[in-house]
Amino acid sequence: MPISLQTLNTLGLTAWADALIGVSNSTELPAISQSLEEKDRFILGGGSNVVLHASQEAPLALTCVQSQLKGIVRLPAREGLSRLRCASGETWHDFVMWTLANGLGGLENLALIPGTVGAAPIQNIGAYGVEVCERIEAVHAWDFERHDHVVFPAESCQFGYRHSLFKELSFQGPWNRPRFFITAVDFVLSPATKSSPVLSYKGLSERLTELGVTEPPMPMQVAHAVISLRKEKLPDPSEVGNVGSFFKNPVVDEELARALASQNPGLPVFQQNNQTKLSAGWLIESAGMKGVQRGQVAVSANHALVLTNLGAATARDVLGLAHEIQEAVMARFGLWLEPEPQIIPPL
Ligand SMILES: Cc1cc2nc3c(=O)[nH]c(=O)nc-3n(C[C@H](O)[C@H](O)[C@H](O)COP(=O)(O)OP(=O)(O)OC[C@H]3O[C@@H](n4cnc5c(N)ncnc54)[C@H](O)[C@@H]3O)c2cc1C
Known part of the structure; x- marks a missing residue:
């Protein structure tokens, strides 16, 4: 059945x-x-x-x-930093709020990202200028091939922009035989009073000011600003079906970025971790696809990177509109957008 x-x-x-x-x-x-x-x-x-x-x-x-593994355990502190082991079945946002309530900073920019702790390393979740790999010490997994537990120090996880060894294996390897089941993740966090806020992301400092935060913000205040920005921009999946950003921002070489920026005034180009990225949302909007609706699926009118299920969309509808977006961006800019979510079974 x-x-x-x-x-x-x-x-x-x-x-x-x-x-x-x-x-x-x-x-x-x-x-x-x-x-x-x-x-x-x-x-x-x-x-x-x-x-x-x-x-x-x-x-x-x-x-x-x-x-459905649960639990947060404190590990011995090292060099003034707190270390935690969180089981993979914990809800990511609840874990972030737990760290903040317990006086720890470092994950505040990643508040309100849906999903579980175990999935966070898979695509190295990131938001508002922070990637989770910056706070991960190790990933614990079950190896379905060797039938044994295995520990990956962060350095061996091949973390990159929306990328890790685990995502590589599930996207490129036999999709129906994933090898590693993540059981827990170890994090290194700072005491909130010594934590350095990351406010590089456009709009975050402004939101803190609007919220009346004038001193250098505490991590909990940053989390509240992030939550209010996210609530404004992104549809709540419990109300409107979506997977957040449907496409990754294209990573291009600097020369191409310069050429595209000179032909397309206003094209946002940003540098992160020595990579040059273009805004996929801007490319989609400029290709005329923002707000486009096909049957029961639409490109959000608020956020061009988000595809929404208007009620009775099928995967075929979603993937059809995603393909149309890829074609439109290719025709206008010569770039092929890569989907961020895992498509099961792959196309
Ligand atoms: C409204 C919205 C906003 C979002 N915003 C962001 C954002 O800002 N930044 C961001 O990076 N992502 C964002 N996402 C995407 C998503 O929330 C994250 O990728 C999240 O980590 C997925 O978690 P999940 O538990 O739902 O994983 P799933 O969707 O269930 O799985 C995702 C992948 O992880 C694998 N996986 C899951 N659990 C395990 C495990 N225990 N062991 C091994 N593999 C596992 C799955 O096989 C799959 O390949 C957003 C999504 C939504 C709906």
């Missing part, structure tokens, strides 16, 4: 899988691992960065494995 995944993905797509296994204790993993050895599988977190396309007639012939 196929299992409906409709309420388990934030786009709200009707998708079906053969089975769903919740992992609530890591001691269950050896038995689960053995039972899945010959089976196709997919690891699902909060479903906020996936596009699942499968009908009840043709369900995803695989078992979804979902972390």
Whole structure:
């Protein structure tokens, strides 16, 4: 009997899988691992960065494995910094708010990102000038190939812009045999009083001023500013189905960025971690796609990077409009936008 995944993905797509296994204790993993050895599988977190396309007639012939591992543990402090281990099934935003309530700074710019702690390293979530890899010390996982626990120090996770070793394996490797199931993530955070706020992102300092914060802000104040900005710009997935940004900002070489900027006045070009990026949202809007609606799916009129399910969209509708956007941006700027969410099964 196929299992409906409709309420388990934030786009709200009707998708079906053969089975769903919740992992609530890591001691269950050896038995689960053995039972899945010959089976196709997919690891699902909060479903906020996936596009699942499968009908009840043709369900995803695989078992979804979902972390329900819970708990936050303090590790011995080192060089004045706090270290925490958070289980993968914790909700990301709740964990961020827990760190802030416990006087720790470092994750405030990443407040209100949907999803689980276990998925945060997968695409190295980032927002408002901070990427989670800057605060990660190690990632703990179960290795489905070796049937054993494995620890990845942050340096070996190949973190980059919306990228990691784990995302590379699931996008490029056999998508139906993901190798690593993340069980916990170790973070290094500063005491809130010694934390240096990252306010480089346009609009964040202004929002703090509007909120009446005049002194150098405390991490909790930054989080409140980020939350208010995000609520203004992004549709709440519990009300309108979406996966946040549907496309990554294109990373280009500096020469191409300069050429495009001179031909297209106003094109935002920004540098982060020695990379030159262009604003995908600006490219989509300039290609005339902001607000465009096709059947039950639309490009948000507020944020050109967000595709929304107007109620009864199918994965085919979503992927059709995504393709139309890619074509429009290619025709106008010669750039092919890469989707950010994982498409299951891949096209
Ligand atoms: C409104 C909105 C705003 C968003 N804003 C941002 C943003 O600002 N920045 C940003 O980076 N992202 C953003 N996202 C995308 C998304 O929230 C993140 O990518 C998030 O980390 C996905 O978490 P999830 O638990 O929902 O993962 P899922 O969508 O369930 O899975 C995503 C990927 O992670 C894998 N995965 C999940 N859990 C595990 C695990 N335990 N072990 C191994 N693999 C696993 C899945 O197989 C899949 O490949 C946004 C999404 C929405 C809906």
